[in-house]
Amino acid sequence: MxxxxxxxxxxxxxFQPEKYLQQYFSPSVMGDLMMIIFSSDEWIELDMGTMMIQDAIQSLTLKHPHYHDEIIFVMENWTHMxxxxxxxxxxxxxxxxxxxxxxxxxxxxxxxxxxxxxxxxxxxxxxxxxxxxxxxxxxxxxxxxxxxxxxxxxxxxxxxxxxxxxxxxxxxxxxxxxxxxxxxxxxxxxxxxxxxxx
The missing domain is CATH 3.40.50.1000 (HAD superfamily/HAD-like)
Incomplete structure (x- = not known):
């Protein structure tokens, strides 16, 4: 070899997003954000290089306006986990x-x-x-x-x-x-x- x-x-x-999100959000919000962000088409597109972070933020906050601020926080800070x-x-x-x-x-x-x-x-x-x-x-x-x-x-x-x-x-x-x-x-x-x- x-x-x-x-x-x-x-x-x-x-890379344990649940552990990271638990520091900032209640269990129910954490669960929603796990689905909204880390299971999203946008996350796949970020991996694919067909979308950049600001585009992903815009797309996700438009789809989930009730979590607008939370999405921005996670997307701008997730690399710290x-x-x-x-x-x-x-x-x-x-x-x-x-x-x-x-x-x-x-x-x-x-x-x-x-x-x-x-x-x-x-x-x-x-x-x-x-x-x-x-x-x-x-x-x-x-x-x-x-x-x-x-x-x-x-x-x-x-x-x-x-x-x-x-x-x-x-x-x-x-x-x-x-x-x-x-x-x-x-x-x-x-x-x-x-x-x-x-």
Missing amino acids: KNIIFDIGNVLLD MTPLQKNVEIVKELKDKGYHLYLLSNFHKEAIQTMFQRYDFFNLFEGGIISANEKLVKPDKKIYQLLLHRYHLETSESLFIDDMLANINMAKECHIHGLYLPYQSDLRTELQKRDIL
Whole structure:
């Protein structure tokens, strides 16, 4: 194995919107906002790169005027919930020191990923990566995996992809990339040790 490919949300950065919203809203409002924002077509379009954050805010507040201020608050501040999963970040550093080539493959909004790259310097350890909004492709579309392999000249037999969503891992395997399914809060170190990578 030479190339380790990481998803970002819940693999490198904690992404638990319910936990975040609970700090600011009652349970019923939190539940509504989870549906209105994180299950919306607009959220998918942000990942696809076909909509920018201000457009999404305008669209969502028009559809849900009774939550106008709450939607704006969440959409302008949600990136603060994304904090490093420190144990996994340490593993990224170890893998880099061991000589592995590191890449990203993530569904992420264009403006939000720029914020993350500026906020957290461990992203400098990665040689490259594919971010959905920059390519107008989202996992688990086969094309996004093929684009990663092609752009960085990666051999599938030498590449391991780590993701917290089983559908994304299944598609990686369909593309003959080794997959490591990592449900939220699983022990990445143990999984990599099983594969003789650490």
